[in-house]
Amino acid sequence: MQHEAASGITETQYLRSLLRATRDYTDVADTAERILKLTAEMTRAEGGRVLLFVEPHASVSIGAGESWRVSDDQLATVLGNMLPGMALEPVTFGKNGQRSLQAVVAPIDTERTVGGLALLFRPGRELAGLSDMIEPAVDALRAVAGRARFEANEGRLPLLAAALGALSRPVVVLSSRYDVIYLNHAAEVAFGTVSEQAEGLPLADLPGCAPVAAALADGGLPEEWARQGSERVYAPELTPLENGGYLLALDDITRYKKLDRNHAEFIHVVSHDLRGPMTSAFGFASILESTLEEAGDQPKLHMTRKIMSGITQLVALVENIQDAGRYDPETGFYQMLRVPVHLSDLVESIVAQYLIPPDKHLKLELCCDPDLPLVNVDRVMIERAIINLIDNAVKYSGAEGAIGIGIRADAGRIVISVRDSGIGIAPEDKEKLFKRHTRLRRAEHRKIRGTGLGLFIVRSVAQHHQGDAWVESEEGKGSIFSFAIPLTGDNLPAAQ
Numbered sequence: 001m002q003h004e005a006a007s008g009i010t011e012t013q014y015l016r017s018l019l020r021a022t023r024d025y026t027d028v029a030d031t032a033e034r035i036l037k038l039t040a041e042m043t044r045a046e047g048g049r050v051l052l053f054v055e056p057h058a059s060v061s062i063g064a065g066e067s068w069r070v071s072d073d074q075l076a077t078v079l080g081n082m083l084p085g086m087a088l089e090p091v092t093f094g095k096n097g098q099r100s101l102q103a104v105v106a107p108i109d110t111e112r113t114v115g116g117l118a119l120l121f122r123p124g125r126e127l128a129g130l131s132d133m134i135e136p137a138v139d140a141l142r143a144v145a146g147r148a149r150f151e152a153n154e155g156r157l158p159l160l161a162a163a164l165g166a167l168s169r170p171v172v173v174l175s176s177r178y179d180v181i182y183l184n185h186a187a188e189v190a191f192g193t194v195s196e197q198a199e200g201l202p203l204a205d206l207p208g209c210a211p212v213a214a215a216l217a218d219g220g221l222p223e224e225w226a227r228q229g230s231e232r233v234y235a236p237e238l239t240p241l242e243n244g245g246y247l248l249a250l251d252d253i254t255r256y257k258k259l260d261r262n263h264a265e266f267i268h269v270v271s272h273d274l275r276g277p278m279t280s281a282f283g284f285a286s287i288l289e290s291t292l293e294e295a296g297d298q299p300k301l302h303m304t305r306k307i308m309s310g311i312t313q314l315v316a317l318v319e320n321i322q323d324a325g326r327y328d329p330e331t332g333f334y335q336m337l338r339v340p341v342h343l344s345d346l347v348e349s350i351v352a353q354y355l356i357p358p359d360k361h362l363k364l365e366l367c368c369d370p371d372l373p374l375v376n377v378d379r380v381m382i383e384r385a386i387i388n389l390i391d392n393a394v395k396y397s398g399a400e401g402a403i404g405i406g407i408r409a410d411a412g413r414i415v416i417s418v419r420d421s422g423i424g425i426a427p428e429d430k431e432k433l434f435k436r437h438t439r440l441r442r443a444e445h446r447k448i449r450g451t452g453l454g455l456f457i458v459r460s461v462a463q464h465h466q467g468d469a470w471v472e473s474e475e476g477k478g479s480i481f482s483f484a485i486p487l488t489g490d491n492l493p494a495a496q
């Protein structure tokens, strides 16, 4: 049976009119209003309102007089409580303590709610059977919302694509599930694919991107990314987009990597070549020292010892520069030479040979856990790390006191610590000390020479053994610098 409205239009006429209104779309508000009017007429509603959350936001209402109107807020609240896909909902809107309005509210939804339609009826009016007439209106309004969204986007999308395309930096637009939406031209080159082919693929399926996708799934991002077979190296950066999804931009750091490598190679060659002449100068100065000692020539002996102390300082400096270059986990080219080592023996021999400067009266105290396991480590590296820590403890302590060197087995690792009772370190400085060339600007440090490389070397050595380095300190009371060697993997001697 055909429904017939108050004005006498049939259901067929109604459906045709809805279709025409949608087809003749000119403007979102006008078209929505036409549809609302037709539906109100068909259902004999007293008034109604349509809300469309599109750009520009459309809110149209019809009805005879104030009492037949609901506000955007009232309708939005009801819609907010309705689930997408839910059927028509009879609702009662209270009107400022006066009479209540009986309404039917229908959400207009596709994947997410795009708006709603409310029709208002006299109290007591039978509402059953209205859905057949309201549903086509909801369909028409959904089409209107889609059209509005298309019109809004059409102007912007080509402009955005052109802007991203002109960027020399590779950029990938990703959905909130990390599926590829768009690659700009530079990204097409970087990934060796074209945007059309990549669209819709999970990021992991872009050439070479599996590690990036895996890191994203763990909530991180790799510091560097390079596609196999390509010499370009990129630093990825992820920016969340306001409407969901992400922008993955890649910074080309190939040049910096190359410069870093050249710099490391240069330091390696220069520091290596400097060592030879310095060693022979020290040798000759020692011969001179013994001759002058025999002759009892105190003034010349004093000068010769000054020369020797200067050469020792130079050797220490060159050694640190050399170690910092070759041990650097990123750019170094040091080949580790692991041998089984008793760390307590190693530390004992370091302490026995350590020369405390004559102006300081510091005592080196050794404290090792008994029965420390044998470890398979690079002896030279570990020695250099320990010497650096003792050098610092001596440098940054006063003229008196003790320096404690401890080795303990602790939670599956061996921890080597050097404790001093020197000036200590402020909490905010603790982490940055381990970065290359970091020296604290403190009045007490002004007269103490250094390169800012010692602690960088200590951490690099620990990292080469899969461990780490850290400091515990209280300002004014002293510090404990430590590094750990985990008792796992290559650090264990083969027989164990």
Ligand code: ADP
Pocket: 392, 393, 396, 420, 422, 423, 424, 425, 433, 438, 439, 440, 445, 449, 450, 451, 452, 453, 454, 455, 456, 479
């Ligand atoms: P350097 O001693 O050559 O400057 P390091 O990397 O060994 O370089 O140390 C970095 C900085 O950390 C030092 O400049 C100093 O400010 C601080 N530091 C290192 N060891 C100690 C210590 N034992 N006590 C106080 N400050 C220290």
